[in-house]
Amino acid sequence: MRTARDIECWLTDMDGVLVHENQPIPGAAELLKRWVDTSRRFLVLTNNSIYTPRDLSARLALSGLVVPEENLWTSALATADFLAGQRGEKTAFVIGEAGLTTALHEAGFVMTETDPAYVVMGETRNYSFEAITKAVRLINGGARFIVTNPDTTGPSAEGPLPATGAVAAMVTAATNRQPYVVGKPNPMMFRSAMNRIEAHSETTAMIGDRMDTDIVAGMEAGLFTLLVLSGVTSREEIETFPYRPSQVMESVADLVALL
Structure with a gap:
């Protein structure tokens, strides 16, 4: 069975995982820095089609998160x-x-x-x-x-x-x-994101805060799925779905310790 330590490439949702109402979620800045410092391939995904990657990168920088524009994948790009x-x-x-x-x-x-x-x-x-x-x-x-x-x-x-x-x-x-x-929960968005960074489903994970979009689409795309409880889903709500994420964490701060 795959674990977070087996993952080579990372896809992550933005709202509820990295930021909440323009405030960084604890551990988000450290996780992004760890990925950059270790040359991990990763993309930050969003269903928001309003902004270009350059716009989003600048907006995230105002929240204290450094995400290069080439590491952003929107529903518009997909x-x-x-x-x-x-x-x-x-x-x-x-x-x-x-x-x-x-x-x-x-x-x-x-x-x-x-x-x-x-x-x-x-x-x-x-x-x-x-x-x-x-x-x-x-x-x-x-x-x-x-x-x-x-x-x-x-x-x-x-x-x-x-x-x-x-x-x-x-x-x-x-x-x-x-x-x-095209956008989440269509796994097409994840497949196009993986093509962008030349990732393989067996060694790619999706981090999200929603069971009905991030987790189900990641599961259908064959990815390791990591649900964080820093967004809209509570631990109790997980039990109401007929499928489960590969792993559950309180926030991405817990993930930093494993990488």
């Missing part, structure tokens, strides 16, 4: 990677922010409202009814519907906000077309 491997025209109507549009541009896509091959929806601060209407019409006209992540709500200082999954559900209701969703 979506662009997935679409780049599909056959056909590289054209898309995009609802999203710089993180998504930049990733698609770098993958060779042309943004257009005229007969695109894809409608790609990601997180944005301002969902436009006009853009959503356009998306509905393009999908009804034959464009393939792609969504970066399934999250239905996102956090804000005032409370939850409707997120990509909620808006995508509205488009699905209007078109009767289900999207292909």
